[in-house]
């Protein structure tokens with residue numbers, strides 16, 4: 404595990420974007436595993452800058468998002484598809500046909516999950532970007548007595564619904580279910596970049612990365628990944644010094 408703490412948000416964003424950009428330079432057809440939420444926004448902004456300056460192209464790349472709310476169409480402003488279009492896809496040269504986000508409106512959720520897993524298997528994720536939930540979730544793999552390997556429809560925990568209410572008009576509007584890549588899908592990525600920001604996540608980051616490996620903290624499984632890089636700001640990573 405490579406644990407890195409950055410003095411400024413700008414440094415962290417540059418490092419995260421730099422890692423993705425160098426992968427694309429070396430392997431233009433890279434399959435990127437992407438995340439939403441507030442954590443990756445600065446990294447996406449930096450990638451857009453790199454793209455505009457001609458330093459990186461997504462023209463041959465493909466992307467696979469971790470998750471999507473069940474019941475939201477891609478045009479819903481709080482959907483993860485809409486988030487990705489707004490923060491990255493519409494601002495770089497990626498072919499929209501090569502961007503994949505689970506279909507939250509799928510009539511048959513199980514079929515959609517199987518379809519997504521087959522695509523992931525075919526693509527082979529080169530780099531998976533992850534944020535960390537306050538309860539230790541990754542994707543929407545919430546703490547539980549057991550975890551699910553493949554892509555599945557998950558019930559969101561109260562803490563996650565509360566944390567995500569900021570993207571909706573009210574907490575009642577937050578969908579209770581999401582389609583998420585499972586822990587095996589995440590762990591199969593050749594490289595994982597976990598990004599953690601803010602003092603409120605310091606304790607769970609420390610627990611996930613140095614505590615026992617347990618399904619009660621899904622991010623702790625990342626300790627088993629052979630190629631994990633963790634980017635933290637000083638507030639989240641104070642314990643790592």
Ligand code: F6R
Nearest residue numbers: 438439440441442534535536542
């Ligand atoms: C997002 C995702 C979630 C978030 C996590 C942290 O696609 O899968 O696991 O990464 O909830 O969210 P933020 O970054 O908003 O603190």
